[in-house]
Amino acid sequence: MSSITVAVLGTGTMGRALGMGMLRAGVVTAEGISGTVKHAREADEVRSLVDFAVDTDNAAAVRRASVVLICTKPHGAAQVLSDLADEGALEHDPLIISIAAGVSIAALEHAAGCPVRVIRAMPNTPCLIGEGMVVLSAGSKASEGDLDVAETIFTPLARVLRLDEEHMNTVTGLSGSxxxxxxxxxxxxxxxxxxxxxxxxxxxxxxxxxxxxxxxxxxxxxxxxxxxxxxxxxxxxxxxxxxxxxxxxxxxxxxxxxxxxxxxxxxxxxxxxx
Ligand SMILES: NC(=O)c1ccc[n+]([C@@H]2O[C@H](COP(=O)([O-])OP(=O)(O)OC[C@H]3O[C@@H](n4cnc5c(N)ncnc54)[C@H](OP(=O)(O)O)[C@@H]3O)[C@@H](O)[C@H]2O)c1
Incomplete structure (x- = not known):
């Protein structure tokens, strides 16, 4: 598992829960994970809460990562992906996992503007203590192997289920909220x-x-x-x-x-x- 490198874009409540959960579970090493926030003034505080590097440079974090976790607020998720594509930061074809509630796979694939492997995931905060619930749905370019990678990442943190995307908003209302x-x-x-x-x-x-x-x-x-x-x-x-x-x-x-x-x-x- 240490070969997986992760960029957590949006190291807020959920980004921290997932990042720290993965670190504790040994899914990634401290060197193999980095996080970002939007505002530089927030970065210092977030750094004091997590055991991995945090800054504001999404593209740099993504270029180091094999898996990109989009953990920003929903309204910003597609824009983050679009900006990454514009900066050429997706050229190494990382696996994109979005936890943004209400943001469809189609919207994320469209925002990237190029073929990207997207998985939509709905976790909840008990992932922080390894007692979470995570549901996964695969995008049009994501393979069974990609779902396996996502499941491997989340399994130490949560029970993991795979469901069709049509159920994702209901999942959000039940296990997410x-x-x-x-x-x-x-x-x-x-x-x-x-x-x-x-x-x-x-x-x-x-x-x-x-x-x-x-x-x-x-x-x-x-x-x-x-x-x-x-x-x-x-x-x-x-x-x-x-x-x-x-x-x-x-x-x-x-x-x-x-x-x-x-x-x-x-x-x-x-x-x-x-
Ligand atoms: N909270 C839950 O229980 C829960 C459960 C399931 C799913 N989710 C999903 O998880 C996502 C995050 O929710 P949250 O509660 O963790 O929100 P949050 O605590 O407000 O965290 C959002 C984070 O995103 C950062 N951010 C915003 N724009 C960014 C950008 N362009 N680039 C990099 N970082 C950016 C923010 O940085 P700044 O602080 O600098 O603005 C903040 O660190 C949402 O999409 C939500 O739907 C949440």
């Missing part, structure tokens, strides 16, 4: 504990471990969540009493509609006409 939804759920569960007298730190630990454990039950057993829920629900017990109260508050449809809304919103982020 999802950690934020779950943090609110953890906070809310903890508030319930605090309301009933638990110290906040204890309540937060109980809530977070409960979410983690329940998630592992779903993933490790492969059982339907409803069946696992039934196991916890003793007739006339406290859990069914609480579940009915949650249903009265429309918890289920509120969460599902939240994902739907995030997916709709993701579709507009790249500024493309649908």
């Amino acid at each position: 999802g950690p934020a939804f779950v943090y609110v759920i953890i906070e809310a569960l903890a508030e319930g504990g605090v309301m009933m007298g638990l110290p906040r730190k204890v309540a937060t630990e109980l809530a977070a471990q409960t979410v983690k454990g329940a998630a592992r039950m779903v993933l490790d057993t492969g059982r339907h969540p409803a069946s696992l829920k039934d196991d916890v629900t003793t007739p006339a017990g406290c859990t069914i009493s609480a579940l009915l109260s949650l249903e009265d508050g429309r918890l289920r449809s509120v969460l599902a509609r939240g994902v739907q809304e995030a997916a709709r919103s993701a579709a507009g982020l790249g500024g493309e006409k649908s």
